[in-house]
Amino acid sequence: MDENLGDIALLRLVGSLRNAAEEGNIDALYALIERDAKVLKWIDKIPFVETPLHTAASAGQTEFAMEIMRLKPSFARKLNQNGFTPVHLALQMNHTQLVHRLLDVDETLVRVQGKEGVTPLHYVVQTGNLEVLLEFLKVCPKSIEDITIRRETVLHIALKYNMFDAFQLLLGWLQRAWFRDVSRWEKLLLNWKDDKGNTVLHIAASKNQSEIVRLLLKFNTVDVNVKDTRGRKALDMLQVDNPQSNCARHLTGLKLFCTSDAKYDANYFKSVVSIEEMVYIMFLRLTTNISNDMRNVLLVVAALLITVSFQAAISPPGGVWQEDGETHDGLRHYAATSIMENGIYSILAGLNAISFFVTVFATFLLLPSGFGTRLFCLPLYTLSLYFIASLCLLSPKISFPHEVIEIWKIFILSCVISPGGILLLVVFVSVRRNKLVVAFRPRVKVLDTTLTM
Template sequence: MERKLYDAAVQGNKLLLINLLEEDAVLLDRFITGCYPETPLHVASMLGHLDFVNEVLARKPELAKEVDSRNSSPLHLATGKGYLGIAKSLLQVNPDMCLVCDIDGRNPIHIAAMKGHLGLLRELVDARPWAARLLMEQGETILHACVRCNQLEALKLLVDRVSDHEFVNRQNHDGNNILHLAIASKQTEVINFLISRTTINVNCANEDGFAALDLLSQNQRNLEEKEVAESLQRMGATHAKDKPLSDSQLKAIRTKILSFTCGQSNAMSSKSKKRRNKDADRVEKKHNTLMLVASLLATMAFQAGVNPPTGLGKDNSPTGSSATKPNPTERFYLLGLDTYNTFLKSNTIGFLTSLSIILLLVSGLPLHRRFFTWVLTVFLWIAISAMSLAYLSSIFAFVAQHEDSAKGIGVGISVLAWIGLMLLLLLGHTIRLATKLIRCRLHIPGSA
């Protein structure tokens, strides 16, 4: 049934409307209580079907205040199309719809002025004159809208009927009054009208500090514009730079400078804080890595200390009898006193150094500086080197037990390669640390 009613509104078929309402008396009520993107009255008002609109308003005048999905009333749509008769019918039912703004912040009077529908504009202003004084987006008045749309006649009508000195000189959010807009868009007739027929402030400065004469000087290209400039000067217009600043303007300038300075300072502070946070996260990740590696090394050293290498369980006695078989520790000890001592010392150093790293990290001391992180890293190198030496001592013992010279040469090369790598890393990091310390001492940029 609603679909048929929409079709009737599109066609403007008043007879079909009457027949549908005879079949369903509450059909129009459902458009008030329900949720529809638009009502049949919207459709008929937009298409200019006056008889259909009058029939709907006679039966259900409440529909005149319903709005569509863009918050537009039937009066908005009729005004936009310039349908004077429909607008009059809607105004008779509910003149307060002149005050309702659509999704773009415009009421029917704004639309009539922007479209240049003078007859409609008179009817709407007569119905609700204070609706013309409602502000639009960006703090603009209906006079700003007339200038933007180059509607001089609508501007004249509104100046005569609803404006006063304050309304004519009202500035938008950019500080521009209607004279600024007229000069910027080179509307000579509008400029001459404002100068001769209104109390426009010719020396008003916008947010950029430009008065009307400043804008005209920038755009002055032909004789007609020069005549406008002369007219402005006769009205007492001056350049903004020639006009002394008031106390309020000076205060505003100081406020802007202060806010800009504070903004710059806050931006720098924010960058510094982000950099510090990033450094702290990097140090924290490195500390977690140190803790993990040190724990693994300590576990390895503990296991090797309580269970020394056994030479693969090889029996070192001449007879191999159980009566003369030494225990595992003795077996490793018998392979060489020096080798056993080296293993014991290296394993102990690795174990204690790893425990020292763990103890320092869990102690709660402020170890977040890069120097202390470097110190902990050096400790870790010592622990790794000590555990490596303990491992190599065990391998030497095994090689010595089997008297395998080829294996001994291979182990020796491995030891030399490892020592060379550790020395190279130690030298590189030492040079890096020394360079940073020198830069910090000499205050050279890039030391951070």
């Protein structure tokens, strides 16, 4: 009897908590906790329950939700009787600001699976909310790996619900992502089969979406020969349904290259990746996958190569003339110039210059991005000037002053063009890298107490 009375009292307390959550009354919350300090703990023991956080999320009561999140963060991962988490409910009611605040506390809430294995990321793809979709990918990139009970990825869901803008955004995100193991993500997601054996290429072909097919065929990792559970390839489906369609022609091998401007919003990821961007994405992925130990080793090797190249420039093979004079052939030579013939010297100097500048550029790529790396642009530039000056000054001079004047002309042009070109290349690469880094940079956490200005 006492147990029944206790259950009735608890139910009344839970009802009062629900009312407080709907109204966003934090004072009422603590009044109820004062009546029974274990009320939140008892609620947490129930496997599937409408917690106060669920109620606050549905009602859009942000402050109340954050207070509950602080007291009982486990509520954020619980499912109610309908199979939804608080984040799911907030998204359904379009309370995006509340969703952002919850993610400030725990970014992995994006990956919590609700009814039928649908995560919050899957839901925003279903609804086509590009702004929230991009935010979710920023705070938790690994959420793109999650699948539903039907083995559907976010790409499957986007096509299933005809959210083609979201699909293009996801493809662009995959192309530009430079995280470790992202190449594995790309290959896995683009060739993943749902419970019916359909890849995203099968779905695009079945919907006769020629633009989507064209975009997919830009990925070398897409396997056009994959078969569904009925043994059909994507091309087979098109040839049966509409053999003269644009999709069928695309699947026979059409590949297009085009460019677009990069913008830091959904349009950026929906745009086609330019060739120059592809090259740098490849470099960025390679440098990101390098471990710190390997990076240190490569930097040491690069430093040694720069040292050797520079030493070869100031101390050419065969040495230099010690004084002015003439050779046995009657050719005039000058002190501190190379003993080698002019043609041989030019070949060796050219090869040495290639080695030097490639190593300098590789050194820049291996350095972490940031202000410190940009500071290296100036010493790299001045070192390049010194290198070119050494090659020019030590080159064999046949006649004076005409040849010397010509050499100085070459030196001045080289000082402006060669190191300047390297500097422009470094700046360009730095800007490209910063664009990609910023595009994937997570939003600043409001609740991050370790943040320093």
